Amino acid sequence: MSIPAVQIENITKIFPVPLRRRRIMAVRNLSLTVQPGEVYGLLGPNGCGKSTTLKMLLGLVKPNHGRALICGKDSREYRSRRDVGFLPENPYFYKFLTATETLVFYGRICGMRGSALKKRAEELIDLVGLSDARDRRVAGFSKGMLQRIGLAQALIQDPSLVILDEPTAGVDPAGSHQIRDLILDLKKRGKTVLLTSHLLEQVQEICDRVGIMARGEMIREGSLDELVRVEGQTQFIVENATPELREQMEQLINKSGAKLVAARQPQRSLESVFLELTAPRS
Ligand SMILES: Nc1ncnc2c1ncn2[C@@H]1O[C@H](COP(=O)(O)OP(=O)(O)OP(=O)(O)O)[C@@H](O)[C@H]1O
Numbered sequence: 087m088s089i090p091a092v093q094i095e096n097i098t099k100i101f102p103v104p105l106r107r108r109r110i111m112a113v114r115n116l117s118l119t120v121q122p123g124e125v126y127g128l129l130g131p132n133g134c135g136k137s138t139t140l141k142m143l144l145g146l147v148k149p150n151h152g153r154a155l156i157c158g159k160d161s162r163e164y165r166s167r168r169d170v171g172f173l174p175e176n177p178y179f180y181k182f183l184t185a186t187e188t189l190v191f192y193g194r195i196c197g198m199r200g201s202a203l204k205k206r207a208e209e210l211i212d213l214v215g216l217s218d219a220r221d222r223r224v225a226g227f228s229k230g231m232l233q234r235i236g237l238a239q240a241l242i243q244d245p246s247l248v249i250l251d252e253p254t255a256g257v258d259p260a261g262s263h264q265i266r267d268l269i270l271d272l273k274k275r276g277k278t279v280l281l282t283s284h285l286l287e288q289v290q291e292i293c294d295r296v297g298i299m300a301r302g303e304m305i306r307e308g309s310l311d312e313l314v315r316v317e318g319q320t321q322f323i324v325e326n327a328t329p330e331l332r333e334q335m336e337q338l339i340n341k342s343g344a345k346l347v348a349a350r351q352p353q354r355s356l357e358s359v360f361l362e363l364t365a366p367r368s
């Protein structure tokens with residue numbers, strides 16, 4: 087068995103609340119494992135401890151108990167983060183740099199130099215849909231544009247583990263769709279992705295496994311198929327069924343002793359209708 091890309095073992099974080107003599111148990115005894123090449127979605131309501139978990143994994147917040155490993159290396163060692171890209175919840179950038187300069191800056195921090203870095207920065211600007219804003223200062227960027235540059239920053243050195251804290255927050259539906267495709271492309275290239283999101287429909291489309299947190303604890307974990315499967319039911323989707331065929335099928339089902347729960351037209355997602363209506367005209 088290969089070494090897990092991410093291994094979080096019984097991690098707990100308690101934040102003190104100054105002056106009030108209270109403490110917040112942000113994460114309680116949480117364990118999770120992400121295998122190489124997997125896309126893992128960490129879900130849960132606001133304040134349940136998702137971002138704190140990611141920060142502990144990255145060595146940005148010190149756990150009270152437990153430990154986290156990245157590719158087998160303890161996350162307190164900076165070496166563990168060499169091949170990791172991170173999009174934080176509220177990315178912050180130097181306001182006076184342009185989009186391209188920002189990416190070149192982060193690329194340099196990762197040890198990249200010269201024309202390879204310039205080329206990679208330009209490529210990523212196009213990939214995240216900021217081609218028209220490449221020479222604009224980040225100070226004037228909208229929330230969704232900042233999110234896109236944050237995503238590009240996380241990918242600059244083509245890391246094998248990408249950690250994204252709400253990658254689509256504030257991004258319009260077309261942008262979220264692009265980000266979804268980008269994550270699927272990372273998966274195709276064998277990268278490991280750990281993300282948090284509130285867009286459950288999108289999570290369902292891209293994640294192999296999901297963990298659901300509540301009040302600092304992991305309350306359910308599993309493959310998407312396991313989590314969303316309705317046990318004991320079978321769905322047929324039939325094209326061009328005549329009314330006669332439908333009637334025959336219903337009779338057959340009733341005769342067999344099984345129960346027909348619903349027979350209806352499948353529905354499209356609101357997202358796909360929105361994207362079709364708002365697509366640029368060619
Ligand atoms: N630096 C901090 N000091 C004190 N409390 C904190 C700190 N960071 C997080 N918390 C608290 O820890 C709990 C978990 O916060 P966290 O940001 O991890 O939640 P989250 O699941 O990422 O929520 P969201 O979906 O809103 O992003 C919250 O109660 C939050 O107020």
Ligand SMILES: [Mg+2]
Binds near residue numbers: 136137138175251
């Ligand atoms: Mg968060």
